[in-house]
Amino acid sequence: MKNMVLSFLMFVVFITNAHDVTHHLKMNSAVIAQAGEVTYLGNAGLMVSHGDQQIMFDPFFHNHYNNYQLVPDDIRVAIFSGKAPFDSIEMILISHAHGDHFDAKDVIEYLKAHPKTKLLAPTQAIDQLKGIDGFDDLQNQVRGVDLAYGDQPVELYFKGIKVEVVRIPHAGWPGRADVSNLVYRVTLNEVVTVMHMGDADPDDVHFKPLSNYWQKLVTGNAFPPYWFLTSESGKKILSDRINATHHTGVHVPVKVPDELKSSGENYFSQPGKVLQLKQMSPDEGLLKKPSVKSIINDSDK
Numbered sequence: 206m207k208n209m210v211l212s213f214l215m216f217v218v219f220i221t222n223a224h225d226v227t228h229h230l231k232m233n234s235a236v237i238a239q240a241g242e243v244t245y246l247g248n249a250g251l252m253v254s255h256g257d258q259q260i261m262f263d264p265f266f267h268n269h270y271n272n273y274q275l276v277p278d279d280i281r282v283a284i285f286s287g288k289a290p291f292d293s294i295e296m297i298l299i300s301h302a303h304g305d306h307f308d309a310k311d312v313i314e315y316l317k318a319h320p321k322t323k324l325l326a327p328t329q330a331i332d333q334l335k336g337i338d339g340f341d342d343l344q345n346q347v348r349g350v351d352l353a354y355g356d357q358p359v360e361l362y363f364k365g366i367k368v369e370v371v372r373i374p375h376a377g378w379p380g381r382a383d384v385s386n387l388v389y390r391v392t393l394n395e396v397v398t399v400m401h402m403g404d405a406d407p408d409d410v411h412f413k414p415l416s417n418y419w420q421k422l423v424t425g426n427a428f429p430p431y432w433f434l435t436s437e438s439g440k441k442i443l444s445d446r447i448n449a450t451h452h453t454g455v456h457v458p459v460k461v462p463d464e465l466k467s468s469g470e471n472y473f474s475q476p477g478k479v480l481q482l483k484q485m486s487p488d489e490g491l492l493k494k495p496s497v498k499s500i501i502n503d504s505d506k
């Protein structure tokens with residue numbers, strides 16, 4: 206792994222803080238990816254890349270509930286056709302099975318066309334996939350996560366990707382307690398760590414019991430839903446609890462709420478926007494050896 210990281214460091218390229226996907230598409234993906242970037246797709250959809258690793262969170266959905274951003278057609282087409290910068294997606298992670306985060310048919314269609322891509326999703330989403338033609342042929346690509354509220358986080362490893370998952374209730378708690386919303390902390394190439402929070406509820410009562418879990422690893426970039434940025438409890442979770450050095454809000458309504466605009470917080474509202482990821486040094490704890498190993502697909506070892 207060290208050699209691989211070193212070889213990526215040999216590509217030295219300056220990348221501006223933000224540029225659009227059109228520009229991105231023209232660049233050599235191996236070169237641009239090494240810096241670590243996140244591309245905003247729409248709503249809570251993100252593509253995160255570092256070096257040879259590309260993952261997507263919540264990329265396929267069709268419901269905007271008259272409020273949220275859909276993934277624009279040009280980005281959607283680029284994703285499905287595997288066009289750069291979406292040309293090497295290792296894994297798709299689904300936060301929860303709501304229509305503004307997940308579409309079962311799209312997921313099946315994508316996995317069929319991209320047999321090297323794995324899917325990690327709550328079992329509630331997997332159950333929706335089961336009803337669709339072609340699911341039976343995708344067994345090696347699909348992995349369900351079945352966590353109950355209060356369960357300890359689980360760790361999964363796939364090639365150079367470390368995924369930690371914990372169930373944090375959906376916003377509106379204690380309503381919607383039945384919805385399995387997963388918060389993912391993902392480390393790519395042992396260098397960059399990001400956190401995707403789905404539609405998490407911004408109440409510390411869910412986060413506090415896991416304080417040791419948050420503290421054991423620094424997250425360079427967290428992507429909370431915007432309601433964390435406009436509530437005192439949410440802001441406190443971001444600043445004091447989850448051990449993230451930077452955060453950028455997602456799930457922002459098309460008409461950006463005034464209180465978010467005036468908050469001074471960073472957020473995504475323009476699909477195609479690209480930001481550089483924060484990179485951590487080894488002494489920040491990213492190179493800790495895993496305690497539990499479970500491989501998504503043994504044949505990929």
Ligand SMILES: [Zn+2]
Pocket residue numbers: 301303375404
């Ligand atoms: Zn939801």
Ligand SMILES: [Zn+2]
Pocket residue numbers: 303305306404456
């Ligand atoms: Zn949502």
